[in-house]
Amino acid sequence: MNVGEILEWAVKKLEEPRSSVGSGRVNLAVLDAEVLLCEVLGKDKAWLYANKQGAINNKQRFKYKRFIRRRNKGEPVAYIVGHKEFYGLDFIVNKNVLVPRPETELLVEETIKKCQGSKGPESKISKIIEIGTGSGCVIISIIKNQLAKSKIKYIATDISNEALEVAKQNAEKHGVKNRIRFIRSDLLENKEILDPGFRRDDKWILVANLPYLDIGMKNLLDSSEVRGLKFEPSIALYGGQDGLNVYGRLLKQIKNLKNKPKYFLFEIGHNQVEILSKFMKDLGFKDFEFKKDLAGRDRVGIIKL
Numbered sequence: 001m002n003v004g005e006i007l008e009w010a011v012k013k014l015e016e017p018r019s020s021v022g023s024g025r026v027n028l029a030v031l032d033a034e035v036l037l038c039e040v041l042g043k044d045k046a047w048l049y050a051n052k053q054g055a056i057n058n059k060q061r062f063k064y065k066r067f068i069r070r071r072n073k074g075e076p077v078a079y080i081v082g083h084k085e086f087y088g089l090d091f092i093v094n095k096n097v098l099v100p101r102p103e104t105e106l107l108v109e110e111t112i113k114k115c116q117g118s119k120g121p122e123s124k125i126s127k128i129i130e131i132g133t134g135s136g137c138v139i140i141s142i143i144k145n146q147l148a149k150s151k152i153k154y155i156a157t158d159i160s161n162e163a164l165e166v167a168k169q170n171a172e173k174h175g176v177k178n179r180i181r182f183i184r185s186d187l188l189e190n191k192e193i194l195d196p197g198f199r200r201d202d203k204w205i206l207v208a209n210l211p212y213l214d215i216g217m218k219n220l221l222d223s224s225e226v227r228g229l230k231f232e233p234s235i236a237l238y239g240g241q242d243g244l245n246v247y248g249r250l251l252k253q254i255k256n257l258k259n260k261p262k263y264f265l266f267e268i269g270h271n272q273v274e275i276l277s278k279f280m281k282d283l284g285f286k287d288f289e290f291k292k293d294l295a296g297r298d299r300v301g302i303i304k305l
Helices: 003-015 028-041 045-050 058-072 077-081 102-116 137-144 161-173 215-220 227-231 245-255 273-283
Strands: 083-086 089-092 127-131 153-158 180-184 204-208 263-267 288-292 298-304
Touching: 003 028, 003 058, 028 045, 028 058, 028 077, 058 077, 077 083, 083 102, 089 137, 089 161, 102 137, 102 204, 102 263, 102 298, 127 137, 137 153, 137 161, 137 180, 137 204, 153 161, 161 180, 204 245, 245 273, 273 288, 273 298
Parallel strands: 127 153, 127 204, 153 180, 204 263
Antiparallel strands: 083 089, 263 298, 288 298
16 A cells, blocks of 8 residues: 555545535545544655655554544544644643643633733733643643743643643643643642732732533534544533533632632633623622634633632
């Protein structure tokens, strides 16, 4: 088999369990087959297109076929290759962390805007704390894309030690490990997050992308659209019956803080605005808004405190 032939074989195999070709839709089987072959060969897509007659050795062929079998079972491509691009950066990922999603980039953008919008010494942001950092893609992207020269201090937390190890690896990979303090914590319960060294006049931002899928989604994991979720850590995906149990706990913790953040920015499900708005109003939060992602769906909530 040459490059062109094994690509054709892979596409047919990947199309068997899913109808990825539709009117006006990109053939996802082709994209997956190309990405996986690029990883095996250590080449880019331009090379694949220019070398369809190129040879592929036995070791490469066997590795590629293993990759295709894994993908055929629904395993996300990012887990198979061990990395994923997010906000222009490449992040290490494994089954201990969620695969970074393009829609989460909005959370990075809005956080950076809030920092850049602070004017004067009395309102300058001094800290950014991320709850549930996972792979670290959000906080690392914030540092690397605008705020690298700032004196802002960064804290990243997660309930999972395994996730924190991945985040540390990514921070080291991108040269920012010395900028971030990593703390294991269930939301804000670990007192090390806010004390010691947290002055009463500190202006800080809290960022979170916490579990927000309702538990009923687990019953849909055999569908082609979401079957990849069964490979991702449940603790990072599901937030109870309405998906908002974890956010509910965190919002109550924020309400009880003596030194509240200036802003709390968080990712949500696109259908949760109404129930979240009511919950936040009931807790006494008045100044909040929701931002839409590129698909026009509500994706990021912002509370000003």
